[in-house]
Amino acid sequence: MTDTAGFLATTRTFYDAIADDYADHFQDGYTRRPLERALLTAYAELVGDKGTVADLGCGPGWVTGYLAGLGLPVFGVDLSEGMLAVARRENPELRFEQGSMLELDIPDGELAGVVSWYSSIHTPMDRLPDLFAEFHRVLAPGGHLLLAFQVGDEPRHLDRPWGHPVTLDFERRRPDRVVELLVSAGFALHSQAVREPDESLGDTAPQAFLTAHKASRAAD
Numbered sequence: 001m002t003d004t005a006g007f008l009a010t011t012r013t014f015y016d017a018i019a020d021d022y023a024d025h026f027q028d029g030y031t032r033r034p035l036e037r038a039l040l041t042a043y044a045e046l047v048g049d050k051g052t053v054a055d056l057g058c059g060p061g062w063v064t065g066y067l068a069g070l071g072l073p074v075f076g077v078d079l080s081e082g083m084l085a086v087a088r089r090e091n092p093e094l095r096f097e098q099g100s101m102l103e104l105d106i107p108d109g110e111l112a113g114v115v116s117w118y119s120s121i122h123t124p125m126d127r128l129p130d131l132f133a134e135f136h137r138v139l140a141p142g143g144h145l146l147l148a149f150q151v152g153d154e155p156r157h158l159d160r161p162w163g164h165p166v167t168l169d170f171e172r173r174r175p176d177r178v179v180e181l182l183v184s185a186g187f188a189l190h191s192q193a194v195r196e197p198d199e200s201l202g203d204t205a206p207q208a209f210l211t212a213h214k215a216s217r218a219a220d
């Protein structure tokens with residue numbers, strides 16, 4: 001696994017330490033997030049019966065399980081064995097694999113869909129083109145990408161969450177900049193939505209949701 005900057009190892013260590021608390025925190029299964037559920041439902045309709053979807057950086061597998069419940073053939077990939085243990089426990093019927101979404105063990109053009117739900121936030125900006133190139137590589141022509149991330153300009157530092165002795169940086173991003181990078185990687189934007197922060201959910205920033213598809217031809 002190529003990890004010259006060490007951010008993959010740092011991310012894995014962080015999520016291994018907090019996996020159970022993170023899963024407890026989101027235990028409500030997004031019942032208080034109707035927009036997110038609606039966007040996932042729309043995404044599932046876009047993909048339809050075209051093939052398999054990978055939930056990359058699946059964490060405890062809530063989105064994986066939700067999409068499976070909507071009828072999509074879906075599996076999860078995550079760096080963190082701690083997160084994968086939770087995902088397998090919560091979704092025993094689904095497949096979860098350890099790996100980095102920057103270097104997927106998936107053939108070219110294999111997938112109908114790629115979901116990166118708050119998982120690209122730990123990939124440094126200078127590696128985002130590599131990440132989007134990898135998403136593009138594994139998608140079939142016309143395949144659909146769904147990205148969720150926090151909106152903003154400033155990097156954030158997570159320090160000792162739930163008292164665990166670990167720290168991690170993540171990046172908030174401007175949707176227009178992310179769209180530019182997606183287009184450069186060969187994607188065509190399909191939709192963008194921004195939800196204002198909801199204090200009752202603990203949000204401290206707007207939340208962005210983008211869908212894009214892998215252009216079928218250069219002119220698409």
Ligand SMILES: C[S@@+](CC[C@H](N)C(=O)[O-])C[C@H]1O[C@@H](n2cnc3c(N)ncnc32)[C@H](O)[C@@H]1O
Pocket residue numbers: 008011012015026056057058059060061062063077078079080083099100101102116117118119120122123
């Ligand atoms: C903020 S959590 C989001 C988890 C889940 N998608 C959710 O919304 O609940 C970020 C997840 O992305 C995973 N992750 C970050 N970078 C990754 C990479 N390069 N490859 C695979 N997983 C990654 C982390 O291990 C962590 O489980």
